[in-house]
Amino acid sequence: VAIVIPVVWSALGLQISWEQVRSAPADMWAIFTAMFPPEVSPEVVERALPKLMESLWIAWVGTLIGAFFSFFLAFAAATNVTPGWLAWSIRQILNAIRAVPELMLAMILIPVTGLGALTGALAIGIHSIGTLGKLSSEVIEGSDAGPVEAVASVGGTKVQQMRFGIVPQVMPNIVAYWLYRFEINIRASAVLGMIGAGGIGAEIVAQLLFRDFRRAGTVLLLTVVVVLAVDLISARVRRRIITGRAERGLLQALRSMNWWRRVLMVAVAVAAISALAFVLFQFQQALVA
Amino acid sequence: MPALAVTTSAMALVGVVAGAFDGVFWGALLAAALVLGLRMAGERPTSLDGLAIGSTLAIAGWLTNRFLLDAVELLTPWVAVEVAAVWMVAGGLVAWVVRRHRPSSNPAALMAMWGLSGLAVVAMPGVLERLTVEDGKLGAATFVIAGIAIALVAGSATLAALTGVRGIGIGGAVLILTWFAGARVGFTLTGLVDNFANIANIPNFWPPDFSWAIGEGVWWNPVSWDFGSPTLANPLIETFQIGIIASVLGCLVALPVAFMASRITTPNTPTYVANKGFMNVIRTIPDLFWAILFRTGVGVGPLAGVLALFFFSLAIMSKLFSETVDSVDTGPLEAAKATGSTHFPAVRSSVLPEVLPNYVAYALYIFELTIRASVVIGLVGAGGIGRVIEAQRGFFQFDRVFAIVIVMLVIVFVIEQVSVYFRRRLV
Numbered sequence: 001v002a003i004v005i006p007v008v009w010s011a012l013g014l015q016i017s018w019e020q021v022r023s024a025p026a027d028m029w030a031i032f033t034a035m036f037p038p039e040v041s042p043e044v045v046e047r048a049l050p051k052l053m054e055s056l057w058i059a060w061v062g063t064l065i066g067a068f069f070s071f072f073l074a075f076a077a078a079t080n081v082t083p084g085w086l087a088w089s090i091r092q093i094l095n096a097i098r099a100v101p102e103l104m105l106a107m108i109l110i111p112v113t114g115l116g117a118l119t120g121a122l123a124i125g126i127h128s129i130g131t132l133g134k135l136s137s138e139v140i141e142g143s144d145a146g147p148v149e150a151v152a153s154v155g156g157t158k159v160q161q162m163r164f165g166i167v168p169q170v171m172p173n174i175v176a177y178w179l180y181r182f183e184i185n186i187r188a189s190a191v192l193g194m195i196g197a198g199g200i201g202a203e204i205v206a207q208l209l210f211r212d213f214r215r216a217g218t219v220l221l222l223t224v225v226v227v228l229a230v231d232l233i234s235a236r237v238r239r240r241i242i243t244g245r246a247e248r249g250l251l252q253a254l255r256s257m258n259w260w261r262r263v264l265m266v267a268v269a270v271a272a273i274s275a276l277a278f279v280l281f282q283f284q285q286a287l288v289a
Numbered sequence: 290m291p292a293l294a295v296t297t298s299a300m301a302l303v304g305v306v307a308g309a310f311d312g313v314f315w316g317a318l319l320a321a322a323l324v325l326g327l328r329m330a331g332e333r334p335t336s337l338d339g340l341a342i343g344s345t346l347a348i349a350g351w352l353t354n355r356f357l358l359d360a361v362e363l364l365t366p367w368v369a370v371e372v373a374a375v376w377m378v379a380g381g382l383v384a385w386v387v388r389r390h391r392p393s394s395n396p397a398a399l400m401a402m403w404g405l406s407g408l409a410v411v412a413m414p415g416v417l418e419r420l421t422v423e424d425g426k427l428g429a430a431t432f433v434i435a436g437i438a439i440a441l442v443a444g445s446a447t448l449a450a451l452t453g454v455r456g457i458g459i460g461g462a463v464l465i466l467t468w469f470a471g472a473r474v475g476f477t478l479t480g481l482v483d484n485f486a487n488i489a490n491i492p493n494f495w496p497p498d499f500s501w502a503i504g505e506g507v508w509w510n511p512v513s514w515d516f517g518s519p520t521l522a523n524p525l526i527e528t529f530q531i532g533i534i535a536s537v538l539g540c541l542v543a544l545p546v547a548f549m550a551s552r553i554t555t556p557n558t559p560t561y562v563a564n565k566g567f568m569n570v571i572r573t574i575p576d577l578f579w580a581i582l583f584r585t586g587v588g589v590g591p592l593a594g595v596l597a598l599f600f601f602s603l604a605i606m607s608k609l610f611s612e613t614v615d616s617v618d619t620g621p622l623e624a625a626k627a628t629g630s631t632h633f634p635a636v637r638s639s640v641l642p643e644v645l646p647n648y649v650a651y652a653l654y655i656f657e658l659t660i661r662a663s664v665v666i667g668l669v670g671a672g673g674i675g676r677v678i679e680a681q682r683g684f685f686q687f688d689r690v691f692a693i694v695i696v697m698l699v700i701v702f703v704i705e706q707v708s709v710y711f712r713r714r715l716v
Contacts (some may be wrong), residue, residue, distance in 0.1 A: 020592050028586045029584045099701060101664065104694055194581070227573035
């Protein structure tokens with residue numbers, strides 16, 4: 001009942017006509033068929049790819065800003081390192097930072113740093129300080145007190161206690177959070193382009209505005225591919241950091257095969273790489289022509 | 290760490306003298322990372338080592354900055370060779386310092402690595418020289434920088450592999466990526482300081498115009514169901530309605546998707562792969578992209594918002610929940626199957642009760658996220674409070690925008706606290 005009543009209230013309250021809902025699948029299908037197959041001419045890719053890379057760089061710089069500042073703030077916000085009242089107030093600051101969405105931060109920053117990638121990077125960086133600070137301080141609070149006491153018992157200063165007692169324990173988890181935040185920030189930076197803070201967002205808005213759906217499809221497809229690739233790589237690295245052991249990589253896989261399989265695999269790899277090189281070469285030729 | 294201190298202070302000195310802070314800054318960071326990497330590996334680089342590495346890399350960074358970033362238009366293979374030469378000197382010096390500490394490492398391999406990275410730098414612009422050098426396009430300078438980055442990443446990785454000093458590889462790769470990213474984004478410390486003067490430009494954000502946002506007089510009129518000021522309250526209610534419908538629908542659909550995207554409950558490989566793939570792909574598209582897609586598809590209005598947030602919540606919920614299903618205790622499922630139950634009843638009676646508290650907790654969390662996201666989707670015309678924000682932003686009424694933002698922050702905060710309380714009790 002607690003769920004049904006609000007749902008009914010919301011459904012009745014919204015100004016959505018039934019015809020709209022009924023025709024929505026058809027409308028969306030029309031859009032998707034208009035988008036696919038996406039236009040992959042060099043010109044479109046050449047426009048979209050640098051923007052997409054810019055999104056990646058924005059996310060990277062933003063994550064680093066967040067990681068750097070949050071690392072120190074996290075210690076200050078952990079109750080087992082800092083006295084209670086100070087930790088509490090720093091935590092509230094982190095909460096306040098976290099509560100402002102990146103888009104709002106970017107809107108506030110645009111008058112200061114102008115339209116462009118720097119604004120996006122700063123907005124993402126500031127937001128990441130809040131989220132990473134909270135996550136990291138929780139990791140620090142969950143750390144074992146034993147090593148800290150051990151360092152203290154041999155006369156270590158407060159800084160040394162942190163450096164040798166806490167940091168080695170918490171670093172894998174914190175770095176994993178950094179990577180996780182990087183994944184999220186890529187999506188955020190893609191969105192930030194929509195209000196002019198650099199990156200791929202501006203491109204999709206422009207193409208949809210001109211109702212050039214096949215190009216919008218290209219942009220969307222490229223975004224999905226790149227984000228998926230980064231997600232997969234980052235998830236792998238994170239698992240490696242947390243568990244501390246290497247997964248079966250390419251080399252080990254190759255080593256475990258018998259020799260003719262190795263030859264086969266290497267041949268396949270060479271064929272794939274040369275095919276890729278050929279495509280790139282064609283692309284370049286088209287570009288020069 | 291005297292070596293580190295000497296390195297950094299040498300950097301600072303050179304930076305001030307040269308008046309070219311940025312290139313030197315990145316060179317200095319690189320040098321500090323190298324020295325730190327050596328120390329972490331148990332070596333003891335002396336102050337002389339630090340000075341040598343630091344000053345070489347700083348000069349290399351400065352020269353690169355001068356050659357490339359100022360002379361994008363004039364890029365010739367000759368400039369590339371010069372840059373490569375500069376970095377080869379730097380690389381050679383680093384290799385020499387490493388060799389001094391690790392006589393056992395193979396000098397021939399080090400030399401080969403060094404030469405190769407230099408060649409890569411030279412070859413990169415030569416191959417791509419024909420590309421256009423135009424602002425905002427794939428210019429040749431981009432590729433030179435990319436070439437340097439790739440060569441240095443490869444070089445430092447090789448160096449790390451040869452010497453067994455892992456810190457060099459990872460630290461070098463991270464720093465070079467950052468250097469490259471910073472150059473692309475335009476993130477420079479000097480630029481940041483320059484821009485800081487613009488902080489007075491933040492137009493009229495303060496004080497926030499609460500009297501407009503909250504409205505004066507009657508807070509809630511029970512007859513007409515109007516809350517506060519009609520300009521704000523109705524879109525605000527719309528935001529909530531969008532958030533509620535989208536998160537409920539999203540969580541409902543996510544339930545079967547999550548079950549079908551977990552190995553434990555789905556032994557059928559095609560179903561598993563299809564659902565997992567679907568889940569991963571919809572997760573890559575950010576909320577505002579969904580919003581603008583649906584805005585284009587079904588027109589401006591709350592329906593676009595509902596559909597966009599439906600996919601947003603579906604993506605996150607199915608991901609979170611399928612991981613919970615993955616980590617479930619398989620004992621009850623096996624027990625149910627052992628008594629002769631078929632697959633679906635077995636899953637329903639054994640796995641579902643186990644994960645249901647988590648499901649409800651995640652659903653609350655999703656609701657929280659959805660409300661937060663529904664604030665911004667209005668910016669592209671998908672209904673809710675964002676519409677008002679966008680309109681007032683268009684009128685440059687930033688004090689009103691800020692007032693709305695603060696009101697939303699308070700509401701989101703309250704929802705979060707309630708949701709956290711219930712989640713604690715559930716799990």
